[in-house]
Amino acid sequence: MDVVDVLRQGVGVALKLGGPILLLSMLVGIIVAIFQAVTQIHEQSLSFVLKLLVVVLVLLVGGEWMLETLLDFSRYLFTLM
Incomplete structure (x- = not known):
């Protein structure tokens, strides 16, 4: 059951980190x-x-x-080991 929770949290972190970049670049593309x-x-x-500029701006902002979200998840994974 713990593996499923870790995978679920990993997918959540990936969506949380990649979602804004993907949504804004799709909006600019449209x-x-x-x-x-x-x-x-x-x-x-x-x-x-234009898509490249939006991605760079999102990363700057x-x-x-x-990075903090990714570090928190990494620390969580290391505490589980």
């Missing part, structure tokens, strides 16, 4: 796709650069919290 459809500009690098 907005850029709508903009490209309206203006008929089909430049692939535009979408990539929430990086400390993400």
